[in-house]
Amino acid sequence: MAANNQTPFSLRPWPTGDKKPQNLAEFIERVNAQPGGFRNLNEAQLRQEIQAKRQGALDDSGADGSDDENDDEGDETEWWKEKTALVAREEFLRNIDFAHQSAMLALDSISLLLSKETPVQAGATLSTALRDLVGIGTLGASKLKEPNVTEAQIQDDISVATGWRVMGINDMVDSVLAAAERLEKEIELETKYWADVLAVSDDGWTVCALPQEPHTLGVRFGFAESAAEFRNSSIAPLIRDDDGTIKLGVGKVGGGSQRIRITVKKDGTIIDQSPLPGRIPDNAPLKDRVREARNTIFHQELWYELNREARILLAYDVYYNGPTIIWKQSKETEFILTLEDLDEKDEANANYAQGIRSSTAAYSFLQFLLFQSHRQNYHKRTSLSPSARPTDPSNSTYNILRCLISRFEYFRNSADLGSHLDKLVHTLRHAGISTAFYSVLPPPSPPTSGTPQIRHTPTTELVWVQQLIFHLVSLYTFNITPEARIWCYSRGIVRPFIGTHFHMTLKHPSVDNKDLPPNPLETVYPPSDYCANVQEAVYYLCQAAVRVLSQKLAKTASEKLADNNIQWSETIAGVGVKSSKGRDARIDIDVVNNRIVLTLKADWQTDETSHSRTWTWESESQNGENESIEDIVLKLMRGDM
Secondary structure (H helix, E strand, O other), X not given: OOOOOOOOOOOOOXXXXXXXXXXXXXXXXXXXXXXXXXXXXXXXXXXXXXXXXXXXXXXXXXXXXXXXXXXXXXXXXXXXXXXXXXXXXXXXXXXXXXXHHHHHHHHHHHHHHHOOOOHHHHHOOOOHHHHHHHOOOOOXXXXXXXXXXXHHHHHHHHHHHHHHHHXXXXXXHHHHHHHHHHHHHHHHHHHHHHHHHHHHHHOOOEEEEOOOOOOOEEEEOXXXXXXXXXXXXXXXXXXXXXXXXXXEOOOOOOOXXXXXXXXXXXXXXXXXXOOEOOOOOOOOOHHHHHHHHHHHHHHHHHHHHHHHHHOOOHHHOEEEEOOXXXXXXXXXXXXXXXXXXXXXXXXXXXXXXXXXXXXXXXXXXXXXXHHHHHHHHHHHHHHOOOOOOOOOHHHOOOOOHHHHHHHHHHHHHHHHHHHHHHHHHHHHHHOOOOOOEEEEEOOOOOOOOOOOOOXXXXXXXXXXXXXXXXXXXXXXXXXXXXXXXXXXXXXXXXXXXXXXXXXXXOOOOOOOHHHOOOOOHHHHOOOOOOEOOHHHHHHHHHHHHHHHHHHHHHHHHHHHHOOOXXXXXXXXXXXXXXXXXXXXXEEEEEEEOOEEEEEEEEEEEEOOEEEEEEEEEEOOOOOOXXXXXXXXXXXXXXXXX
16 A cells, blocks of 8 residues: 555655755765875766766666667557556555554553553563563653642533533524524514515506515506507515515606696686695505505606697697696686696685586696597507507607697587577567577487497407597577577697688488478578687577578568568678668678677668668677667658657
8 A cells, every 4th residue: 555645554664854955065075085185086077977877877877779770669568557556565664663662662662651650561562672671560650730720610610511512502492593583573574574575466556576676576557558668667675674664666657646637827826726645655555655656657647748748739739838827818817737736625716616617627637638638549459450559659649738729618608609609599588579588408429320339349459448538519599489499510620730620511410401490590591611709600500690680681571571572682781671662671690709799780861861770789798778779770761759
């Protein structure tokens, strides 16, 4: 077995020192010890010795080489292997012999030391040569100093050791109890944490891993059809606090609660303002905080879309000014939209008395429009083919402000038209036309195709909701006489421009007109395609009333006076009743200072003298003419003026 210097039981003898000189002084000393020393040493002699050593080495190698010339290469290799094995065997045997001698010397030393105390036992292992040489008991050992450890000290040491063991056990028990307490507390905190997570999940929110941090749990509170920048930031990590509650990491949302506020000002004074809810406390239930984060990012997206849309609506008096969006509905009234941070509940300027035109209704309507836009995006993404989808939906703006402006303009124009119709009817009644009246009818329902039972699908649901939003239609009926009737549709428009169209028709929209008497306006004053504003619609109604009234008065006067020369006429001077005797009555209805005024101007001659007189009837004046317009025209045509 080969020996190793690092093994604990080595059979190799102790290494001997190197016989070469260790330094220059030792080398010089060895040279001087040789015969002659440095005195007889010269260069020629050294060269001869070196040459002789080299020659001897060459002779040995030459002899070996001459023998090897007759042997093959395999025999030479085998010879070297045998020589190496013999050298190793001799070295191994020397190491064993050295180890044996060392062990025997150690055994003799110990046996000789023990022979003084136990000679019989030591004699069994003591070598005969050593016993004969030195004898038994010649080597001994004694204590120089007795130990000072007493029995009491030993008991004290045992007590101390026992105490340390007990203290160690107590520390171990305390650490186990502390670990159990920490584990119990951790279980309690984890139970509280996961109870909140399950409550949020049961409430309908999506709990998932964060995209960039798969080891972190988060909740998605946004909308899948939102803009990309809001859809990507609508997920918050659920971070556990030290007390087990969940901290909602909504840093991308802004860390605060925000709402859009609509303020209505008239002549610089706030007349209506949508209320702001109070900010929820930080210790509110998790599902309430998630809902608040959802509401905040929803309003932030709504504000973003309103800003995009406001930049292209300057033609409709919409002004974008950084933190505010202003829409001037009229010279006196303006709507101001802002994004407010929530603090305390604020309802100081809330006014709910204006009904559908209030800022609170507009506030709810804006949210509904954005939600409906999300549904439209979902419908386009899931129902339409890729070729039918918009190429770049991110550049298209929603119709949110447009719908809001169109709706307010529609209600204002419809109310304005109803007010003018009411004034026109009162004016005609003051003038003695008792058959004049107007009413507001329910608009006809949009036509439905297919069977009466329409299958409820997301597409039909979307269509009906769109119909509720954009189908702004009112139907007015205006009767001047039983034969002369006008139906007026008012329709709100969002695209391609914002406004309200008024479509006039002389046929009932839902009744068979064959059973009705012919309408004189079909030949006298038929309506145009549509009226672009309230002023055009009121102008048509007034002029239609003038022509119907002139025709009716001419017919009545001709029948009662038995004069076929009395006719109604429409000339450059105006519309009215005239006779061949030079009597002329011109009728006009006009809007003066937001009042409907009916004017009758009569011209006649007596004894070659021209006379003229004017009568007026107003919608809001109770001190008008006492006579009816029919009586005045009869007197004029009879010549009683």
